[in-house]
């Protein structure tokens with residue numbers, strides 16, 4: 001009988017001391033982060049810097065947003081695929097989402113707020129901006145650790161100059177009779193990186209490389225889920241892989257709210273850094289344009305297709 005390994009998504013604490021790049025624990029934390037990403041493509045982070053009040057505030061704000069009439073919510077359109085309102089889709093009937101473009105800037109949140117609340121909503125602006133800045137900082141800390149470990153900081157600086165964010169606010173309603181409880185079917189994110197936060201109700205699951213589904217338990221209000229998108233997988237020449245994930249709504253819940261801070265590389269070609277290509281690691285992905293990748297994986301009516309990481313090879317595989 002072979003031994004059975006119990007897989008568990010790694011949990012890493014980020015606090016003041018290990019977030020100082022000059023500290024000795026920065027190095028050990030970086031090693032932990034890189035190992036988690038290489039093994040699972042994701043990890044849970046307990047992020048000390050995140051205030052409890054902001055957790056309550058952003059989900060309170062999100063609830064009010066989804067309570068707006070549908071005619072108002074559909075005003076949230078975008079020139080960029082997957083960046084605007086999504087809902088009532090036959091393949092994901094429980095899922096509804098709105099997207100704030102450039103949410104780490106006052107102009108970005110203001111533009112979104114003006115559209116949905118023509119009489120203004122300063123509190124929403126303030127909350128969405130504070131939340132997005134903290135989540136973006138978390139992503140950048142993680143990627144600094146990764147790029148330092150791989151010796152590709154210069155390449156990361158270049159990516160960072162072209163990086164734009166989208167804050168997606170998501171609501172899943174409970175299934176009606178005869179509907180199944182799949183909130184979002186198995187997929188990998190077509191992002192550079194994704195940072196997920198949730199409110200009380202569980203349901204997010206990831207698939208390990210061995211094919212096992214693991215629940216993501218974000219039990220504390222300061223827990224976040226960091227996951228690699230397909231674009232980061234290609235950029236690291238497959239050193240880290242984007243994990244398949246899905247949302248299965250637990251029995252008996254009324255609804256589930258979550259938030260995704262997603263990053264995209266705009267107006268710049270993504271190339272695998274030379275340092276990550278050698279005899280042992282031949283080049284796997286050709287240089288590509290992130291927004292064209294979104295187009296490649298979208299249907300004619302502008303909806304993103306639910307596809308896996310293996311499909312990326314069809315777009316930019318060598």
Ligand SMILES: O=C(O)CCC(=O)C(=O)O
Nearest residue numbers: 170189196204247258260
């Ligand atoms: O709601 C969640 O927890 C995850 C959402 C997700 O995977 C996505 O929007 O791509």
Ligand SMILES: [Fe+2]
Nearest residue numbers: 187188189245
């Ligand atoms: Fe996702």
